[in-house]
Amino acid sequence: MDNIAGTKSSLTWVVHISVALLVILWLLPTIGLFVSSFRTADQIATSGWWKALTASEQNLTLRSAAPDTQVETNGLFVIEGQLFDAAQEAEISAWGINSRAIDAFKPGDTADLRKGGTITVQTDGSYRMENTEAFAGKRGQRVFVVATVPPELTFENYRAMLFSDENATGMVKAFFNTLTVTIPATVIPILVAAFAAYALAWMDFPGRALLIAVIVGLLVVPLQLALIPLLKLHLNIGIGKGYLGIWLAHTGFGLPLAIYLLRNYMVGLPRDIIENARVDGATEYQIFTKIILPLSFPALASFAIFQFLWTWNDLLVAKVFLIDATGQTTVMTAQIVELLGTYGGNWEVLATAAFVSISVPLIVFFTMQRYLVRGLLAGSVK
Structure with missing residues (x-):
């Protein structure tokens, strides 16, 4: 009976329930963190966030x-x-x-x-x-x-975190440092990967299949395996203590996924459009900029979401490649770790700082999420 037209398979409900559970599991910690950021230290210590509106x-x-x-x-x-x-x-x-x-x-x-x-x-x-x-x-x-x-909800945690002389300077500085790391580390790999993906998708040259195989293989290389050798290389050439080093590190770690994702999408574009453009005398660069890039926006946006979230929430790469004893290049994740060591049990301060840190990725995700599925499914169906 499941195959009769107009009826839904029993697996459909399983999928819907599974998706609903995954959404709930993802939302609950975020909602809890948001509610806790408005509670006092005594309330956080004595009751869960779900009791925020009860005595x-x-x-x-x-x-x-x-x-x-x-x-x-x-x-x-x-x-x-x-x-x-x-x-x-x-x-x-x-x-x-x-x-x-x-x-x-x-x-x-x-x-x-x-x-x-x-x-x-x-x-x-x-x-x-x-x-x-x-x-x-x-x-x-x-x-x-x-x-x-x-019950008591207060904005005092945000005032203390964002506007007090003790905390605001460090958090505001860390916020702009994170933007300084994240924006170039998102834009650079997209630019490089877009050119590489077009070449691998629509240009014939010797060794193309081998290059594609190498890129697929790089997807499974652990990040931790390359940290120390890459840091030594950066220190030897003098870029291991600043933004340039971490930009290049994030670019290198993000390129395999970017090229793979964009190449799969570009391969699925109509061949007639590109061939007609070549017949009309368009150069490869003109085809790339005038046709391929506009049509590939869903895939570009999809990777931009992944790369932005990865670089914004990163702590390991920032700790390794931003070597700065003065704290001038401290990112928000590292600043929160310092707050954890400084304030210890002041969970209301840590909850507020954590939610301030994740607010920007949430805005980016919900703004561009409609392109995420379209980009991820690129090339999966002919």
């Missing part, structure tokens, strides 16, 4: 007001205040004055302080400290609370 129970470390705010009332020295910020809404379910017993007391209970006096904490975070003698010291009493905190 969460958090363990918070807060402080009372400093002793210099105390007042004397009826022979007692009193410090009163609010543990939470004015704009923060939370409900305390337990609290303590020792990190090993953060839930030792309930709201409304009174605890004896180690240095004398008592403290009482209420559900809304208000507290009262009393002592028969003046409170000493420069800092307030540390209070550990278990509180239910409402």
